[in-house]
Amino acid sequence: MAKLGILVQGELDRLRKYxxxxxxxxxxxxxxxxxxxxxxxxVTAFVPLILLMxxxxxxxLLVGATLFYEKKEHAINSILVTPVPETEYIAAKxxxxxxxxxxxxxxxxxxxxxxxxxxxxxALVAAAVVVITAFHALLGIWFAFFxxxxxxxxxxxxxxxxxxxxxxxxxxxxxxxxKIARFFIILPPDAAGTMLQxxxxxxxxxxxxxxxxxxLALSAALYKYIVLPGFNQxxxxxxxx
Amino acid sequence: xxxxxxxxxxxPNAQDYAVDGIDFEIRQGEIFGFLGPSGxxxxxxxxxLIKLLKDYQGEILYRGKKLTEYSDEFYQDIGVSFExxxxxxxxxxxxxxxxxxxxxxxxxxxxxxxxRVGLWEDRHKKTGEYSKGMKIRLNFVRALLNNPxxxxxxEPTNGIDPVNGKIMKDMIREFRAQGGTVFLTSHIMSDxxxxxxxxxxxxxxxxxxxxxxxxxxxxxxxRVVRVEYRENGNVVxxxxxxxxxxxxxxxxxxxTKDIETLHSGETTxxxxxxxxxxxxxxx
Numbered sequence: 025m026a027k028l029g030i031l032v033q034g035e036l037d038r039l040r041k042y043x044x045x046x047x048x049x050x051x052x053x054x055x056x057x058x059x060x061x062x063x064x065x066x067v068t069a070f071v072p073l074i075l076l077m078x079x080x081x082x083x084x085l086l087v088g089a090t091l092f093y094e095k096k097e098h099a100i101n102s103i104l105v106t107p108v109p110e111t112e113y114i115a116a117k118x119x120x121x122x123x124x125x126x127x128x129x130x131x132x133x134x135x136x137x138x139x140x141x142x143x144x145x146x147a148l149v150a151a152a153v154v155v156i157t158a159f160h161a162l163l164g165i166w167f168a169f170f171x172x173x174x175x176x177x178x179x180x181x182x183x184x185x186x187x188x189x190x191x192x193x194x195x196x197x198x199x200x201x202x203k204i205a206r207f208f209i210i211l212p213p214d215a216a217g218t219m220l221q222x223x224x225x226x227x228x229x230x231x232x233x234x235x236x237x238x239x240l241a242l243s244a245a246l247y248k249y250i251v252l253p254g255f256n257q258x259x260x261x262x263x264x265x
Numbered sequence: 266x267x268x269x270x271x272x273x274x275x276x277p278n279a280q281d282y283a284v285d286g287i288d289f290e291i292r293q294g295e296i297f298g299f300l301g302p303s304g305x306x307x308x309x310x311x312x313x314l315i316k317l318l319k320d321y322q323g324e325i326l327y328r329g330k331k332l333t334e335y336s337d338e339f340y341q342d343i344g345v346s347f348e349x350x351x352x353x354x355x356x357x358x359x360x361x362x363x364x365x366x367x368x369x370x371x372x373x374x375x376x377x378x379x380x381r382v383g384l385w386e387d388r389h390k391k392t393g394e395y396s397k398g399m400k401i402r403l404n405f406v407r408a409l410l411n412n413p414x415x416x417x418x419x420e421p422t423n424g425i426d427p428v429n430g431k432i433m434k435d436m437i438r439e440f441r442a443q444g445g446t447v448f449l450t451s452h453i454m455s456d457x458x459x460x461x462x463x464x465x466x467x468x469x470x471x472x473x474x475x476x477x478x479x480x481x482x483x484x485x486x487x488r489v490v491r492v493e494y495r496e497n498g499n500v501v502x503x504x505x506x507x508x509x510x511x512x513x514x515x516x517x518x519x520x521t522k523d524i525e526t527l528h529s530g531e532t533t534x535x536x537x538x539x540x541x542x543x544x545x546x547x548x
Contacts, residue, residue, distance in 0.1 A: 027368055030364075030367045030368060034364045037356075037360070037364070038353060038355070038356070041353070041355040041356055041360075042355050094353075097350070097351070097352065097353060097354055098347065098349050098350065098351045099351060099352070099353055101347055101349075101351050102345075102347070102351040102352075102365065102407065104317060105315055105317070105340055105343070105345040106337075106340050106365060106368040106369070107337045107338050107339075107340040107341050107368060107369065107370075108337065108340075108368055109337050256319070257277075259317075260312070260317065260318065
């Protein structure tokens with residue numbers, strides 16, 4: 025893992041140079057501003073929602089965006105012929121995504137605490153943000169493998185969110201019964217929502233533990249069976265094969 | 266440096282082998298040209314040699330050890346210059362080089378290299394503002410960054426003006442003079458002729474010829490001397506075999522006629538390329 029630090033530093037530099045960091049900072053400032061404007065009671069509902077969006081959709085999009093510009097500029101070729109294992113290259117992308125999500129978490133937590141006097145289980149939410157982001161960063165890499173361009177990636181991610189978030193919403197509206205709704209925790213966005221919610225309200229311990237174990241297991245499987253084997257093929261396609 | 270035996274490679278879902286049982290070696294300290302028409306298997310072979318494609322059949326030895334037994338540390342030894350620009354466009358040339366420099370154990374001072382290829386003055390420019398030629402020159406510097414023992418150069422002078430092309434060719438020759446080995450693919454036959462110690466022609470995944478450009482010219486060229494002279498206002502052309510030029514008839518012609526041109530029948534590498542690969546047949 026000797027090169028990991030260099031790769032992470034490189035990723036962060038490029039996020040800054042390609043203005044992706046600016047874009048995420050602007051969005052973050054918007055969330056901070058909105059948190060500041062809300063009542064203390066509303067903050068506990070708003071913050072987990074924003075963290076959910078940031079750790080899922082935003083993480084997938086950010087990692088997808090970096091892969092697309094590297095693809096466009098053939099930069100993956102150049103990295104693949106350096107003494108950097110693919111595992112470290114992928115790990116660097118996940119670490120940077122987690123770092124960005126934790127920045128959002130810290131900014132929102134600080135705003136909630138210092139400006140609104142709202143406290144929540146900071147450690148639990150931070151842990152949830154790490155696990156949810158890691159899974160969705162891997163998901164973003166996988167989606168980039170088969171998305172033709174950034175717009176196609178965006179559409180695929182929207183479909184993922186809509187289809188997997190729709191059942192819990194229908195359950196909340198009473199359209200789907202409680203018996204079936206209990207199993208929606210196997211949908212990653214629902215598991216993620218449960219994990220984040222646990223920092224702000226009481227959530228059954230079993231569901232919380234299941235959420236963490238489930239997303240960790242899914243991340244490991246996604247990495248081992250899809251992202252790592254698929255990465256070489258993706259990179260080769262990018263080199264014109 | 267490299268020994269390749271019975272190398273075969275088929276892309277997933279492809280019916281035919283892209284590389285179909287080829288054998289060749291790349292000797293230490295030589296510039297080895299790998300030539301062939303588009304889709305012949307050149308790039309596939311190069312990607313296998315630089316460990317980008319892995320599921321091949323056959324055996325490849327690098328410095329006497331199986332290529333598959335090398336870890337990613339193999340890349341400490343080699344430098345690769347791709348045909349297409351490969352830099353991060355929003356980073357300057359120096360920022361690009363600095364990022365890659367940190368990934369290697371041993372690196373060289375980039376200033377002399379950048380000065381030599383004429384990029385030193387533009388080193389703080391974003392590479393997105395570079396011309397294609399500048400980007401290719403930067404690729405070349407990037408390939409030399411880790412002081413490699415072996416260079417893989419894909420069309421290194423394509424899109425480069427003659428002055429910079431000459432500088433790069435000089436640098437390639439200097440690299441060889443210092444003991445470096447080069448695997449070169451190019452469509453510019455004059456460059457191949459100038460640079461390569463040996464060349465291989467690959468067609469439909471199979472190697473048709475491997476030899477020095479000189480030997481290939483002897484093999485495919487006509488052993489004749491053609492003389493053009495003016496007689497009664499007309500240009501007359503006459504060919505003499507190598508045996509005939511030793512005869513008095515040849516010298517008599519030189520002495521008595523108004524000679525305009527005198528050519529050997531040596532063929533060009535371009536003609537050999539066409540003959541061997543059959544590119545002309547396919548138009």
